[in-house]
Amino acid sequence: MTPIKFVGIWIIQFISFFIIFSVSYILLPEVYLFHLYSDSVSFITESDWDALYMISMMVASVLINAVLIYATVLIAK
16 A cells, blocks of 8 residues: 555545534533533532543544444455
């Protein structure tokens, strides 16, 4: 495989991650999740919540993207 194909594949994978992350960030109700989480663990600062929420969103997006890429490769074969 040529280097340009590797770069193209990487760009497509990054764009799919970005779309998944953006859509999930728009659709998930952050304020509702904050209240739900803070009710169960009592007090949480906004900076701690932002870090927790962002890491959770990124990990979920990476996992969804990995499953999507895996399914696409299986279908392509």
